[in-house]
Amino acid sequence: MEACNTVEREVDKVLLKFGAISDHASRVLLDIINHIFNLKKELEDAPTDHELTPGQIHILKQAINKVRETVQLLATDHRELHSTVSKVGKAIDRNFVADFASTSREDVFSGPEKVQLLNQVICQHFYRQGMLDIAEELAKEAGLKAEEGNKEPFSELNKILDCLKVQDLGPALEWACAHRESLLAQNSSLEFKLHRLQFVGLVRDGPSRQAEAVQYARTHFPQFVQRHDKEIQSLMGTLLYLPQGIKQSPYNHLLDPNLWVEICDVFTRDACTLLGLSVDSPLSVCINSGCTALPALLNIKQVMQQRQVTGIWNGKDELPIEIDLGAEGRYHSVFACPILRQQCSESNPPVRLVCGHVISRDALNKLSSGNKLKCPYCPVEQNPADARHVYF
Template sequence: MERCACVERELDKVLQKFLCYGQHCERGLEELLGYVTRLREELGAAALQRTPLSATLSLVMSQCCKKIKDTVQNLASDHKDIHSSISRVGKAIDRNFDADLCGIVPAVVWESQEKQILVMAIIEHLYQQGMLGVAEELCQESTANVDVDFKRPFLELNSILEALRKQDLEPALSWAIFHRQQLAELNSSLEFRLHRLHFIRLLAGGPGKELEALSYARHFQPFAHLHQQEIQVMMGSLVYLRLGLKNSPYRHLLDDSHWTEICETFTRDACALLGLSVESPLSVSFAAGCVALPVLMNIKAVIEQRQCSGVWSHKDELPIEIELGMKCWYHSVFACPILRQQTTDSNPPIKLICGHVISRDALNKLINGGKLKCPYCPMEQNPADGKRLIF
């Protein structure tokens, strides 16, 4: 965490300098344009009069040229300062992060079957992010066999999202109406929010769109029992239509953030309807790896220092349990408190008579003389009395 904080501080410094540089550039360019405009006017006047430059005009021109030169030099100096800050970020990354991850990542990842899984995860991520051309190129170069049915939902979602980013509601509305029943089963408010946004666009058109907005308000009728208050707010805004919504208590309806929200709502509900995750498996794995790698590298260093080479086999287990936070909780899991391994179908969790739970492999290792003594309490019991738990 300290390493990340150090790099973050350097990035913050660069960001602040970029913001200042942008402001300086804007002011500098305005000054340059002003000087150039003034020079053009003076030279144009002199050219029309066909007279040589007066001493006053020559002085003005010299001053303008000097100011232009000083402004350019200041901008160049600021740019050099930013470049040095960016270099410090790179050095901070090199200083705080170990680039050698070969000891952390098992070689089995790059074998044919596992490599193909990784390639498919990258392809799915590219399709989900709308990078269709890159995904197609990767399919060809990796000879991955991607079915048309696999691509279709991503192509459809990305085309609708692209239209929403251009503030075109028609494709999303058609999709929502077609899937109305499935969206209702998910308790989705997507269709209402699309109609609401279309109604707001009509309001933004001014008094000339009043009748059209009133007519379109009939689309809200199926949603009245769930969104009564929001509908009332939109109807109330009609009172201020002739005065302009921008200067009314309803100006929040014109906020551009509504378009960002509708893109997020559509992505979430459409992915839920099609059985897709909102975040691609690759991005989730990457985020989990960012949390896990520093811990694993520290454990690896401890193992090497103490020469405990057999502690971590790299196959399907980690030497310790790593907490990734609630965001990465997708299903219930149980890690055996004895063997420190997550249970599987072949090694399920077993509940003992005393109520404690261990894995089947741990139970088999604890059997002594046909009897089992619970590792957490002194109760002796018959191993056959243990019952499998299903989460």
Template sequence: MDAPLKELSRLEKLTAKSSGRNKAANIIDSLDALLATLDSAKSNVDHITLDSWNSIVQTVEAKKKEIDDRQKEIYSVTAKLGKAIDKKFPSSLPSYPELFESESAVSALERTISLHFLRTGQFETARTFLEESNIDIPSELESQFYELHNILKALRNQEIGLALSWASRHRRFLQSRGSPLEFHLHRSRYIRLLLSTHAPDPLAAIAYANKELRPFFHDHEAEFKRLMNCITYLPLSRLQTSAYADLASPSLHFELEPLFAKEYCANLGMSRQVPLRVVGDIGGGGALAKIEKCRRVMRERKSEWSQRDEIPIEINLAPENRYHSIFTCPVSKEQSTEQNPPMMIRCGHVIAKDSLQKLGKSSGRVKCPYCPTESLTSEAVQVHF
């Protein structure tokens, strides 16, 4: 997206009013100056001399030339922007029938949008949207999102009291998930006490660790020992050059915010990521254009891959958007299941277990469909995606 964004930035500079940093005249500035000149001439129309009239004509011609020059630049940049977008998205998006015609579908879409505003902390926008769409969001859910963003704001300001209070109230839930949130919050406070310039004596930090961190010893034994051992490398300048330098890194505290948001949303039965943002990032990031291009090519070649409308292309996703893998056997064109898992044969190719058994001969050897000159033993290893 670098090329389209670059051209869009140039277009914004050409059409925006010039600031102190941008001294170049644009259309708006030229039109304002021209209007000011004409207004001044109109107010003094009774006293205009021949020289004044010639000066006005020259000003109008100069401003007209400036406007024409800027207009040409805008046309040029707009054309380049269109070409950059066409190059980035070479295939037009498919045309589908209206997906949100029914009342229930519209209601579901509006609810998703309103929850998106609430989850991202845009509370004023969410309130306006709820009033105009007549979507009913439980007040309890709204208050929970308010609480979430208040706690995240506190964590951003290095205040973990609210987060610790929430973690303490939901300890059983966090333990059922094996979440390290409460331990990490106490660890953050312990490190801050240990490195605080107002309390250089580590005794207060040790007392806090014995009271708050010791209950987590069995689940985080190795980390607990590191937290205790790092005291021997104080002060901070020495700790930063030791094997415990990561405990003195600010990133140790920055990780609390996303971890808390993840556990809070899980407690509400919601995904870690905002669904509408994920859809926009994946679909708007070029996936739709690639899928449509592949469909068009396969349709023209009459080589549809399967009856399930699948296409043999890979969509590159960010690591945070890789939730699980689905394996489709290249032989049977069926998706793997727990009863029919993917199996890797000795040559390195992977096929479904049922296909492996069907390819097996009475001699117990398998002829790989992708290695026609080689017969392989039926020994295979199950692949876990």
């Protein structure tokens, strides 16, 4: 952040100078143009056989000199600007690390299979964002098959979301109704929230739409009474305040514009869960995690290089330090072996001993002698072959 601020200060300096020079230049140029224009007019007005007097020649010479001087001054100003601009470049070089190659592993993206996978993820990201034309162009150029891009669910979801953003509930209600059972199975209140917004839209318009609002409530709310009885009671309360308007009632929180932001969120989450898609684009999750991890990785890399232990970085499928991406970046449980104090991995999975204690496979191998193993915790004697692989 500090690096960004430093660069921004340099950019501000350039902009300030730019503004000053631009103001000054246009003022000076305007003066000169006016002056020349007047001289030209005088020359034009003079009779055709008029000869210039020495005084007039002097004025013309002065004008020519003034133009030459001004152009020179402006060129100098312009040259000085260059040094200020180049300072920005230097500030960027000084404050940002240009070479991130040291923190990445080349083999991760090499090979046609991996490139294809990468293209697929990028393509999916564009479909998610509703940038269909870019996604299709990429799919075409990268030779992705239609199903690899996963276009279908996103184009439908994006259409519905676009409608929600302009407060059109129709397509979302239709979708929620069509998927009612699956939504209820995952305990979603999406459909109720959509109907609630629709109802609030009717009562907001005042007494003129009272009958319509009552009819809407009668048609749609009974099915939600079990789960949302309190909310429905409160929605019915709004009918009392129709004459004076909901805005001046204790129910004015129902007009909160944030409810529209919330509904887009609820829709995205519930629809993604239902379709088995992650809520966030995998590409943005990766990039955000990478940006969070980068400073720590660059630091540790430097330390490792100083101590000449670079080798241990590339050898393993894991990072040399633990990086906390926050609660949002945690997707599954991890198991750290209580004996070796290492996070378990595919090559060193957790195993459950006969007594119920869980340690890592490496620890098991280290602790067992022949076909005997004493649990380090209880300590029950057992055969290491009886230990079972545990899946989280």
